[in-house]
Amino acid sequence: MAPQLRTLVDVVRAHAARQPDAVAMICEGRRTDYATLHRVSNQVAHGLQSGGVRAGDRVAYLGRESEHYYELLFGAAKCGAVLVPINWRLAADEVEHILRDSGTAVLFADTAAEAVADRLAPELPRLTTVVRLDEPGAPGAGFTSWLAAQPDTNVLGRVTPDTPLVQMYTSGTTGLPKGVVLGHRSFFGVRNALAEAGEKWIDFYPEDISLIGMAGFHIGGIWWATQGFAAGATNVVMREFTTAGAVELIRTLGVTTACLVPAMMRLLLTEPGVTKDDFTTLRKVIYGGAPISAGLLARCVEGFGCEFAQIYGLTETGNTAVCLPPADHTPDSGRMQAAGRAYPGFGLKVADSAGNPLPPGEIGEVWLRTPAAMLEYWNLPEATAKTLVDGWVVTGDAGVLDEDGYLFIRDRIKDMIIVAGENVYPAEIENVIGRHPKVAESAVVGVPDERWGEIVHAFVVPVEGETLTERELALFLKGKLATFKQPLRYEFIEKVPRNPSGKILRRELRERFWQGEERRVS
Numbered sequence: 001m002a003p004q005l006r007t008l009v010d011v012v013r014a015h016a017a018r019q020p021d022a023v024a025m026i027c028e029g030r031r032t033d034y035a036t037l038h039r040v041s042n043q044v045a046h047g048l049q050s051g052g053v054r055a056g057d058r059v060a061y062l063g064r065e066s067e068h069y070y071e072l073l074f075g076a077a078k079c080g081a082v083l084v085p086i087n088w089r090l091a092a093d094e095v096e097h098i099l100r101d102s103g104t105a106v107l108f109a110d111t112a113a114e115a116v117a118d119r120l121a122p123e124l125p126r127l128t129t130v131v132r133l134d135e136p137g138a139p140g141a142g143f144t145s146w147l148a149a150q151p152d153t154n155v156l157g158r159v160t161p162d163t164p165l166v167q168m169y170t171s172g173t174t175g176l177p178k179g180v181v182l183g184h185r186s187f188f189g190v191r192n193a194l195a196e197a198g199e200k201w202i203d204f205y206p207e208d209i210s211l212i213g214m215a216g217f218h219i220g221g222i223w224w225a226t227q228g229f230a231a232g233a234t235n236v237v238m239r240e241f242t243t244a245g246a247v248e249l250i251r252t253l254g255v256t257t258a259c260l261v262p263a264m265m266r267l268l269l270t271e272p273g274v275t276k277d278d279f280t281t282l283r284k285v286i287y288g289g290a291p292i293s294a295g296l297l298a299r300c301v302e303g304f305g306c307e308f309a310q311i312y313g314l315t316e317t318g319n320t321a322v323c324l325p326p327a328d329h330t331p332d333s334g335r336m337q338a339a340g341r342a343y344p345g346f347g348l349k350v351a352d353s354a355g356n357p358l359p360p361g362e363i364g365e366v367w368l369r370t371p372a373a374m375l376e377y378w379n380l381p382e383a384t385a386k387t388l389v390d391g392w393v394v395t396g397d398a399g400v401l402d403e404d405g406y407l408f409i410r411d412r413i414k415d416m417i418i419v420a421g422e423n424v425y426p427a428e429i430e431n432v433i434g435r436h437p438k439v440a441e442s443a444v445v446g447v448p449d450e451r452w453g454e455i456v457h458a459f460v461v462p463v464e465g466e467t468l469t470e471r472e473l474a475l476f477l478k479g480k481l482a483t484f485k486q487p488l489r490y491e492f493i494e495k496v497p498r499n500p501s502g503k504i505l506r507r508e509l510r511e512r513f514w515q516g517e518e519r520r521v522s
Contacts, residue, residue: 044075055080063110179378186318189372197344204231261421318372417446
């Protein structure tokens with residue numbers, strides 16, 4: 001691993017000085033070396049400052065990934081601005097909530113997001129500037145012109161490990177996404193802990209070629225990218241993940257390491273014409289973010305022919321806090337269905353409702369203690385206090401520990417659904433379904449799916465005397481929710497089961513779908 005680093009500003013400055021000509025990233029064949037990344041991110045920082053952005057102000061990115069995304073990430077870091085990456089698959093109303101809630105001052109939007117940006121900008125008084133992102137490789141009058149007017153000298157500013165770096169939005173139990181504020185330390189806690197302990201569960205080297213398979217608006221994607229940059233590796237940026245594209249990049253660029261969700265792993269193995277020979281350069285695959293069946297994991301171990309490490313954590317924990325190391329990915333280990341164990345120096349306990357640790361074998365709520373934990377939920381002190389308790393992150397997942405400290409996840413207390421790595425909360429979907437005039441009430445759960453890990457299943461109670469169809473609901477939800485949040489199955493019922501206090505009994509609704517599944521969440 002590269003020497004001890006504490007902030008993203010340290011990363012780009014160190015590698016620009018140490019290996020200026022080394023390739024920092026490749027996107028659609030375009031190569032950016034570390035010296036250029038340092039210079040351009042300086043220009044971004046100056047551009048933000050000259051536009052009135054001050055330390056702590058929010059700057060948003062809405063669009064597919066390219067080298068511009070990471071230039072903005074490092075540039076915002078240098079001037080102390082906080083980057084708000086927005087999932088470009090979200091509906092306009094969902095984007096508006098994020099921009100309004102974060103108080104974003106400057107929005108960078110690519111051409112595919114222009115219509116949404118144009119519609120929302122007049123309605124957001126704090127949004128003072130919208131910068132159009134030129135199509136990568138085809139500079140135009142937007143970002144390129146904005147950048148060209150700026151100097152490339154170093155930006156003066158005080159950045160510490162606790163300085164806010166990004167604000168990632170997660171779906172909420174109340175139906176409104178919450179802004180998770182992460183400092184620079186969230187992206188260095190794991191790598192530094194492993195380096196200090198001499199462990200190589202997840203390791204990077206300057207000669208690595210790392211595929212960024214997950215999108216940067218997810219904590220998994222941005223965390224993985226920063227690990228590669230911190231090591232001085234070459235990072236392969238995909239504008240959007242496609243199976244054929246990923247196979248081609250692995251084959252032609254000699255990708256050595258990648259971070260994927262199980263749905264991506266399955267698709268890579270089943271891509272027409274692909275053989276084990278296509279993956280010979282891979283030395284390690286990191287996976288997580290969604291349920292994975294024992295059968296799929298076994299096929300991946302055989303098909304990729306490399307080391308595997310599974311990661312478990314939350315956006316609130318700065319991504320991973322628990323890991324199943326490569327040594328445990330053998331059928332005779334008995335641990336391939338475990339989430340893993342805590343990193344060296346991290347804390348892990350399964351607790352009762354009062355937060356007291358339970359003995360091995362007893363199911364309780366998973367609590368994690370990590371130096372990478374979030375700083376806060378943006379403008380939500382009460383929610384922050386419920387999640388950050390005495391230095392622990394209360395996850396909302398139910399699990400059990402074995403005698404050796406390995407964690408096995410049993411259920412999801414907070415009811416979150418993970419669709420191909422995308423986090424979805426039922427309340428979001430139920431709130432929108434409930435606007436339909438023929439819907440009396442609804443309940444949404446996640447059910448297992450071989451392709452996506454989970455899909456959304458909606459139980460709907462029609463208003464008495466009304467006839468309602470799946471097609472009607474599907475058309476009603478179109479444009480109101482991101483596509484991945486929309487139910488793929490509907491089931492009409494007479495009554496939603498609830499406990500005496502009125503809480504929906506989701507476990508009762510889910511149970512018949514998950515019978516026989518050893519692993520219900522990742």
